[in-house]
Amino acid sequence: MRPWWWVFAGLMGVLVVMGAVNADLHGLLEHRASWWRPLVTFPAHAVILLAWWQLGPRWKRPLLTAAIWSLPMIFSFPLHSRDVYAYGATGWQVDNGFDPYVTTLGAAGQPGLLVGIHWFDTTSVYPSLQLDIFGLLSRLAGADLYWTTVAMRLPAVLALVILAFVLPALARRVGVDPRLALWAGLLNPVILVQWVGGVHNDALMVALAAAAVLAACDLGWRGWRGLVVGGLLLGLAMGIKQSAALFGLGLVAVAWQLRRREGDGWGRLAATAVVPGAITVAAFLASSVSFGLGWRNPTAGNPIEATSNAPLSWVASFFRYHELLPVATANQLVSLASSVLIAIGIVVVWVLLGPRGDTVARPWPFLVAVLVVACVCGPALQPWYVTWFIPFFVLCRLGGRWNRLWLLGVLAAGLLPPLQDLISPYVAMAILAVPLFLMLRSWGGTGYSPLPVA
Structure with a gap:
């Protein structure tokens, strides 16, 4: 098939997914998908992935293709997630003078009724800057449910525009073809479906974090200007979602790879970390003036409450189902276990890949590995969380084995959502694990690499 036919095939896949999801809304209230929906949406997702794969990293129109595939999703009801209704409820609260850190989501009129059973009686978990943006978009849409959903996609569109500039610039710095970076990190169906279709605020967080890393490559003002600007951008990213702090390590x-000179040691490395770190914290606190740090309230939604793709969420679900511990106690224990595991994992990754006084080690694999550890060991893991590191993977310039695992991860994140509309995450993962394992095994020792190896 000619490339433009694959663009058309991907567009048809998007339209089929939208049609099936929008036809199965059950009056918008939270409801498991009808039995037939995955039978339609799963093959459609597979077609989108296949179209993206067939276009390949040498495709000359990745940005235009991303626009063609994304445009219909802007006007769709949310795909595979109800998070946007929480955004809409929060925006309604801000626009009407309520404090989202005090008033529960369910009190926010119609969007509050749609947020889902796990979050109805909780307060907002997002930082103050994000609340301000939700309020602005809700006001822009006149608090209309549909148009608020459309408006909440504007940050995702902005995120794609930012990545369209940032990814090629980063790719050139590490000797990677910019077209490969755009194909793998922006045109990727997981990015487009989850950011635009799923309406997740991870989009702007990741884009600002990527811009912060690019800014840190600037060596002006004797090497400090990039650290200042990078810290500022990372602080704004944290204002969108607190998880952006993880990007600070990368x-x-x-930055250390570009700045280390012969004779530099731990002191210089510490300064390279402290300057952007301090500015990040200052920018984050400055962006929190509207509502403060109320997201830390005990009434805020706890990600452990909902079973997800995170192994620790299964442990919490087991405790709840068998009533082995009070719910609050089980959640606290799982949260503590998650924090300990993430800390241990980051230390291990730092020892293996991280910067030290006498070496720059491997900064890009280090950045990606930190994010992977946080996802796998976290109390919650959703398919859209993998968008944290998808844009950065090709910058690591890894070999065939890691590229194969990357492809399997993309396939899993792309195919799990339609299954999880109907069945539990751990069941969906078990079902999908079989064909993915067989695919990995079929490659065996062939040395096959799905990405060009630089």
Whole structure:
């Protein structure tokens, strides 16, 4: 098939997914998908993935293709997630003078009724800057449910525009073809479906974090200007979602690779970390003036409450189902276990890949590995969480084995959502694990690499 036919095939896949999801809304209230929906949406997702794969990293129109596939999703009801209704409820609260850190989501009129059973009686978990943006978009849409959903996609569109500039610039710095970076990190169906279709605020967080890393590559003002600007951008990213703090470790590693000179040691590395770190914290606190740090309230939604793709969420679900511990106690224990595991994992990754006084080590694999550890060991893991590191993977310039695992991860994140509309995440993962394992095994020792190896 000619490339433009694959663009058309991907567009048809998007339209089929939208049609099936929008035809199965059950009056918008939270409801498991009808039995037939995955039978339609799963093959459609597979077609989108196949079309993206067939276009390949040498495709000359990745940005235009991303626009063609994304445009219909802007006007769709949310795909595979109800998060946007929480955004809409929060925006309604802000626009009407309520404090989202005090008033529960369910009190926010119609969007509050749609947020889902796990979050109805909880307060907002997002930072103050994000609340301000939700309020602005809700006001822009006149608090209309449909148009608020459309408006909440504008940050995702902005995120794609930012990545369209940032990814090629980062790729050139590490000797990677910019077209490969755009194909793998922006045109990727997981990015487009989850950011635009699923309406997740991870989009702007990741884009600002990527811009922060690029800024840190600037060596002006004797090497400090990039650290200042990078810290500022990372602080704004944290204002969108607190998880952006994890990118700070990778930012320092990348910055150290460019700044270390013969004779530099731990003191210089510490300064390279402290300067952007302090500015990040200051920018985050400055962006929180509207509502403060109320997201830390005990009434805020706890990600452990909902079973997800995170192994620790299964442990919490087991405790709840068998009533082995009070719910609050079980959640606290799982949260503590998650924090300990993430800390241990990051230390291990730092020892293996991270910067030290006498070496720059491997900054890009370090950045990605930190994010992977946080996802796998976290109390919650959703398919859209993998968009944290998808844009950065090709910058690592890894070999065939890691590229194969990357492809399997993309396939899993792309195919799990339609299954999880109907069945539990751990069941969906078990079902999908079989064909993915067989695919990995079929490659065996062939040395096959799905990405060009630089």
